[in-house]
Amino acid sequence: MPITEIEGRRITLSHLDRVLWPGTGTTKGELLHYYASVADTLLPYVRGRAASFVRTPDGVEGQRFFQKRPPAGTPDWVTVAETVRHNGELMDQVQVNDLATLMWAANLGCVEIHIHQWPAGAPERADRLVLDLDPGEGRTVIDCCRVALLLRDRLAEDGIEAWAKTSGAKGMHLLAAVKGATPKSTSAYARHIAQELQTGHRDLVVATMAKADRTGRVFIDWSQNAARKTTAAPYTVRAQRVPGVSAPLSWAEVAAAGDPRELALTIKDVPGRIADQGDPLAALLDPGRAARLPD
Template identity: 70%
Template sequence: MPITEIEGRKIKLSHLDRVLWPDTGTTKGELLHYYASVAEVLIPHCAGRLASFVRTPDGVQGQRFFQKRPPAGTPDWVTTAELLRSSGELMPQVRVDDLATLMWAANLACVEIHTPQWKAASPGTADRLVVDLDPGPDRTVVDCCQVALLLRERLAADGIETWAKTSGSKGLHLYAALRDADSRQASAYARRIAQELERAHPDRVVSRMAKEDRAGRVFIDWSQNSAKKTTATPYTVRARPEPTVSTPLAWSEVADAAGPADLAFTIADVPGRIAAHGDLLAPLLAGSAAAPLPS
């Protein structure tokens, strides 16, 4: 079992040739290589936030589970923070603040990384707004793009700038940076905007949770802003049949998408996009981008 040293931390790497994606033959070693390649842009988006992981130790076609608590044997150098649960329990969770922690997690086949829209140091503050666009039956990510453009224009009218990324699955995520807001306010605002677009475009948009209402429309999931929920972090790999990535987009790509293949990116594609364009979500991290919710 090889031992590597990353930022002064020793990590035992195991089963690097294990195939995690049988359809493409992609191995755990390739997963680690991808995360090492994108760490510089990924980590700033999840640093300081409590991370939840989707683990697939036997591959994406095998058993998978969502892990919030640090697994047994977590090294003492891995940064954790405690979450106060509704039961009153203080539950520790990992923070992916550095490359060593990212590589340690990837070695455990933590394929996906999910984070909330608040930081561990300020759990009462929502510093991000997120809207998840999910295509219903007979709709695709291209339909989500059309709704995303409507949302971008609507939020801009309230002084809120937005950025887009693929979910890495079927839809899109829209992000905005917030200030002076909490999770309930962010969720209420996102719900109001979703309902407003549903009234304006009832044949294209639905804001209700009931799955039977989604056929032929795009579901605007405003509930991701709940303090209890998490969203796939930018640049995370997804446990899909192929090693797709939740990938930041330019708005021109959203506007020009002609088919789902135009917005399907894997671990083989994303490092090249970063080399060519940098982090397209970097403005989300700038303090100057944060806007208040309308009163």
């Protein structure tokens, strides 16, 4: 097995030719190459946050599990911090703070990276707002685009700037930077906005959790703001049928999209997009863009 040195850390890489996505023939080596290629762009979104992983060590069609605690054999150079969770429980969790940790995790088959909307150790200090758009039967990500534009304009009325990304599966996420907020207040605000859009667009939007209500509509999941919840990180790969990426989009792309295939971005597409276009989500990281929720 090859041993490589990354940022002064020795990592043993294994089974690089193992096919993780049988449908596309994509290997673990290609997964590692993708994460290495986008690390400079991805890491600022996850650094300093407790990470949870979706692991598929034998491929996306095999066993998969959601891992919150550090995997067995975690090297001592990986940042493992005690996280105070929403219920007061203390839990050790990995923080993906650097390239070496990202490569170590990917080598374990940690395909997906999920994070909270609060910094590690501060579960009562929400600094991001998220709205998860999930298309019901008969709707697609293009309908999510329509809802995203409505949400963008509604949030702007309250002085909140929003940015969009694909979920990497079938939906979209809207993100905003907030300050002076808690998971409780962001959840309440997100629920209010979702219910308001449902009232005005009942043919397109639903804000209730019941799956039976989602047919023919886009569900706005406001509950992702709860302290216990995590959301797929920007630029994470997803353990779907193809190696899709939760890829940030410009609002021009959202407005112009007419075919779901236009937004089905994979690990082969995203590094080139970053090189050509930069990061459409970068402003989310600017503290000056953070907004206070309305009273």
